[in-house]
Every structure is written in structure tokens, then in C-alpha cells.
Amino acid sequence: MGRIAANDKPSPLQREFDFVLSQGVEPFLRGLGFMRDGLEFRRDRGDLYDVVGFQENWHNGVTRSHGSFINVGVGSRQVDAAWKGPRSVPLLDRRWESIVPDLPYEVRFDRNTDLIDFAAALCDGLEEVIAVIEEYASTTALVQYAVTYNYLHHYEETCCYLAAIADVDTLAGYVGVLRDRFGHQDRWVNFNRRISEVTGKHTATLLGLGLLDPLVA
Known part of the structure; x- marks a missing residue:
């Protein structure tokens, strides 16, 4: 969950990031059926499941701003059952900007950022991404994506x-x-x-x- 300051308390920007997730992103994604586990949100969709994960920049805590990368996945329980691996494996596993190219490579805020607007922009971007991944509505479609692009x-x-x-x-x-x-x-x-x-x-x-x-x- 990000870097910890020398006094073992989260840095102010880390607390602001937690606020953005808990007060902005989490309610939005929960409304679409996602459940939160730390920095990851997941929902089941028929035989498929969707994953949205926030990957924090390693330099957070030592810079004047706080950055994160957003990873998006779509997996199939049928594929996972055949593979029998120790964890689920989304065959579509990309950064959000590779799914919707207009989205930023990294989302970043600082002490001067309006966090309400920042959270709203995140949700707008996630809405665009989710609209794209919902086009994969079956294991067959997901596997076809994998053999074509992966x-x-x-x-x-x-x-x-x-x-x-x-x-x-x-x-x-x-x-x-x-x-x-x-x-x-x-x-x-x-x-x-x-x-x-x-x-x-x-x-x-x-x-x-x-x-x-x-x-x-």
C-alpha cells in the first residue's frame, strides 16, 4: 500500500490517495459490481471476471507528487480450470492506456490537486475502459483476443x-x-x-x- 515514512505513518499524499480510492473509485466500481481487495477491484461476469488494479509508483513518498499506474484484466474461470495454476490468470492483462489510448500512462496528483476532480476523472477513464472490456462477453471471445494479440x-x-x-x-x-x-x-x-x-x-x-x-x- 505504498511507502511508509520514517515515523511509520503513511505520508500525507498516501492518505490522500487512500481517500481518492475509498471515497471516489471504490463507490463507482462497487456500483458496477466490483469488490475491493487492497489496491485491486474484481467482479465476476458470467464465466469471465474483470480486474482493475492500482500499481503505485516506486518513487511515491520521495517526490512532491503521487503517481499510480492502472492495470486492467479480463480472465476466464474456464481457462483457469484447464490451467490449474496456483492463481487466476487474466488473458487480457494490460495497462489502461493501451485499452483507451487517450488515457494517461500514469495518473498523478500533488498537494495542489483538487482530489474530487481527480477522482471524478479517474472514474470517467475507468468507465471508458470498462465499456471496452465488456465487449469480451465469453471465454471464446477472450481466447480469440489472446491468440490474436498476446x-x-x-x-x-x-x-x-x-x-x-x-x-x-x-x-x-x-x-x-x-x-x-x-x-x-x-x-x-x-x-x-x-x-x-x-x-x-x-x-x-x-x-x-x-x-x-x-x-x-
């Missing part, structure tokens, strides 16, 4: 899910894109191994198509 980001989870539902065509297309893009690199041997490990019985199909290489003991 490349290596969460590639293991994506391949694992596609193998689990036996969507071999989409799996082969995705692995083909990865091989075309990264197959010439030395690190491809690691990607090749991990894809082979998570695709189960469908690994043989990918090998037969020339999309994966046989593992070397």
Missing part, C-alpha cells in the same frame, strides 16, 4: 486451454504464429518445450504439422 503473453495458459477443449485448428494457428515469429530465436527451444508439455495428446498433431520440434532428452 503472442507470448500467457501463451502456456492459452495453449493449455485450447488443447483441453480440443480446438486443434485454433491451437495450430496460434502455435504457427508463435513459430513464425520466434522460431528462429535461441529461446524457441524453451517455448517449444513448454508448448509440448501443456498440449498433451495434441502435441503429436503439432509435431506432425511441423509446428513443434521433437524434444531432445
